[in-house]
Amino acid sequence: MSEKLKKPEIDMERLTHIVNSYKYQKWSLIPLVQDIQAEFGFIPPESIPIIADALNLFPSEVQGVVSFYAQLYTEPRGRNIVRVCRGTACHVRGGKTVLKLVKKQLGLQENQTSEDLEYTLETVACLGVCALSPSMVINNQVYGNMNPKKLKLLFKGEEDS
C-alpha cells in the first residue's frame, strides 16, 4: 500500500452498532467482520478490541482470524479494484507489458492503493478467460486482448466517467 495513503475516518457509532448486533454471539466472528468490511471496505484496526470485547474473545484471537483469511482486508482498498492476470496464457501474450503499463498509468505497484482511494492494483494467477489473454478485470468487468492502445483508452474512459 502507498505510504501516503490516508486512512478514512471511521464512523465509530456505526461500527459499534454493527458489533452490538452480534454481542455475545462468540461464533459470529466471521459474519461480524464480513459486515464490518461490507460497511467500511476493510476491517479497521480500532474495531479489533471492540469486537473482542463484544464476543468475549481475546483481541489476538480476533486479529488472528482477520489476518488468516485473504478475503478480509486490514487496509483500506480503492473504489475500483484493478486485477491484472499474471497467468501463463496472459504472460506469453504480453501480460507482463500490460501490468507494467497499468502500474505506470495508475502510479501504483502491486497491492497498492492510490492515496485518493480510487484504485487498488492487484495481480491474479488466472482470471479464467485465457482465450482473451492478455486480460484484466476492473471491478467485475473483464477486459481482454489488452494492448497499449486499449489500455490508454480504457483508463482515459475511467477518468472521464
Ligand code: FES
Ligand atoms: S492466464 Fe490469464 S486469464 Fe488465464
